[in-house]
Amino acid sequence: MNEYDSNRILDLTKKINYISTKKIEEANCYILNTCHIREKATDKVYHDIGRLKKEFRNKTKPIVLVAGCVAQAEGEVILKKEKYIDAVIGPQSYHQINQTIRKLERREKFINLTNFDVIEKFDSLNSIKNTDNKISAFLTIQEGCDKFCKFCVVPYTRGAEYSRSLKEIVVEAKQLVDNGAKEITLLGQNVNAFNHDKKKLSDLINEISEINNLERIRYSTSHPLDFSKDLVKVHKSNKKLMPLIHLPVQSGSNQVLKAMNRNHTIEKYLDIVRELKEARSDLKFSSDFIIGYPGETDDDFQKTISIMNEIKFINSFSFLFSARPGTPAFNLKKTNQKIAKERLIIFQKIAEKIKIDYRKSLINKNSKVLFENKMKINNRYFGRDEFFNSVIVESDENLQGKIKSVEILNVNQNTLFGKLISNQNHENYAA
Numbered sequence: 001m002n003e004y005d006s007n008r009i010l011d012l013t014k015k016i017n018y019i020s021t022k023k024i025e026e027a028n029c030y031i032l033n034t035c036h037i038r039e040k041a042t043d044k045v046y047h048d049i050g051r052l053k054k055e056f057r058n059k060t061k062p063i064v065l066v067a068g069c070v071a072q073a074e075g076e077v078i079l080k081k082e083k084y085i086d087a088v089i090g091p092q093s094y095h096q097i098n099q100t101i102r103k104l105e106r107r108e109k110f111i112n113l114t115n116f117d118v119i120e121k122f123d124s125l126n127s128i129k130n131t132d133n134k135i136s137a138f139l140t141i142q143e144g145c146d147k148f149c150k151f152c153v154v155p156y157t158r159g160a161e162y163s164r165s166l167k168e169i170v171v172e173a174k175q176l177v178d179n180g181a182k183e184i185t186l187l188g189q190n191v192n193a194f195n196h197d198k199k200k201l202s203d204l205i206n207e208i209s210e211i212n213n214l215e216r217i218r219y220s221t222s223h224p225l226d227f228s229k230d231l232v233k234v235h236k237s238n239k240k241l242m243p244l245i246h247l248p249v250q251s252g253s254n255q256v257l258k259a260m261n262r263n264h265t266i267e268k269y270l271d272i273v274r275e276l277k278e279a280r281s282d283l284k285f286s287s288d289f290i291i292g293y294p295g296e297t298d299d300d301f302q303k304t305i306s307i308m309n310e311i312k313f314i315n316s317f318s319f320l321f322s323a324r325p326g327t328p329a330f331n332l333k334k335t336n337q338k339i340a341k342e343r344l345i346i347f348q349k350i351a352e353k354i355k356i357d358y359r360k361s362l363i364n365k366n367s368k369v370l371f372e373n374k375m376k377i378n379n380r381y382f383g384r385d386e387f388f389n390s391v392i393v394e395s396d397e398n399l400q401g402k403i404k405s406v407e408i409l410n411v412n413q414n415t416l417f418g419k420l421i422s423n424q425n426h427e428n429y430a431a
């Protein structure tokens with residue numbers, strides 16, 4: 001979501017004649033877009049500002065803005081502590097970035113914009129064309145969260161759940177496709193809670209799949225509680241919808257899920273997985289896990305390992321519990337950190353083994369790959385298969401933006417290596 005936000009900030013600032021640069025020493029305005037989900041986020045801000053100060057020691061100071069969730073959560077504190085920062089702008093206020101930059105050009109100091117103007121934000125962003133020109137593009141359709149898991153800062157930094165209108169999303173999706181996008185990933189903190197004027201995520205998927213030249217649709221991140229029957233069905237009926245679902249489970253233990261306030265059981269989670277598999281048998285899943293949540297026993301941890309072994313997630317993101325100020329879990333008695341770290345290592349080893357075994361099973365099988373860009377080395381092209389695995393092939397033909405059948409020859413932890421199939425109607429697809 002921050003990548004999407006950064007692109008939109010770039011589109012906005014173009015209106016006042018700012019352009020992006022990859023050379024930090026050339027910048028006269030520096031915008032740091034931040035994430036607050038786990039610890040060290042604020043430390044990273046000070047660290048980055050330190051680097052900036054060094055770079056500009058004998059030069060004119062650039063305008064410095066801190067945007068995103070760290071700005072939202074710790075705005076006043078950072079402004080007071082680090083005088084090099086001119087303004088903090090929360091994620092629901094970045095539509096005000098141009099007027100802020102203009103004020104700072106006039107040397108007005110220490111601006112704090114951390115209101116929750118989510119409707120105003122999208123209203124003003126709708127008038128600015130999305131110029132992102134990637135083959136695979138992001139599109140935020142929903143923001144904020146009303147679920148209040150005890151560990152999570154999102155409800156406090158991104159605010160209450162809000163869904164954009166179907167109409168404005170379709171307009172933006174068409175802009176992205178006109179710019180060359182072949183794949184769109186619909187984004188939201190709880191993307192499947194999307195609901196605007198009784199239109200749900202399934203309606204939206206069906207609507208945007210009508211856009212010519214849009215080949216693939218994905219969505220992230222889903223919450224188990226919002227997995228409605230219509231969404232399950234759309235996985236069966238809509239061929240543009242890709243067969244990988246990111247569905248965070250966090251823990252395999254009902255006791256821990258309850259303590260986290262996830263409001264569902266592991267049985268309910270397994271039911272959703274089963275229903276989805278019945279709708280489309282080749283579906284695969286990826287997930288998020290929090291290891292060492294306060295009160296997690298060894299028995300709870302074993303249950304998390306069991307769910308990993310049962311579902312065999314093809315990608316897992318596991319994190320040590322991080323106590324976030326302002327959340328209900330902040331003051332809970334922590335699990336012994338040595339034990340928690342040991343559990344994380346054990347868990348990640350199991351997850352990696354499952355991932356590599358899955359990848360090895362793809363060798364000699366065919367995948368449909370959407371190629372995103374040409375790499376710097378030789379005639380290599382980078383793309384992704386339907387299950388979001390990275391694939392690299394060599395080709396003399398320009399593959400950018402094309403979907404091709406690829407035979408997988410070799411794999412490593414992060415990438416599948418293959419060759420284009422000369423007869424593109426070949427069978428034997430990976431599932």
Ligand code: SAM
Pocket residue numbers: 037038151152153154189190221222223247248249250288289290319320321322323324
């Ligand atoms: N809304 C999604 C859901 O409920 O499943 C997840 C969105 S959250 C922004 C992304 C992931 O960050 C979560 O799935 C969780 O695993 C991780 N996360 C959030 N807060 C955390 C914390 N305090 N400590 C460790 N991991 C955390």
Ligand code: SF4
Pocket residue numbers: 145146147148149152153154155189190223
């Ligand atoms: Fe955070 Fe997701 Fe829970 Fe909302 S549902 S509080 S975003 S983890």
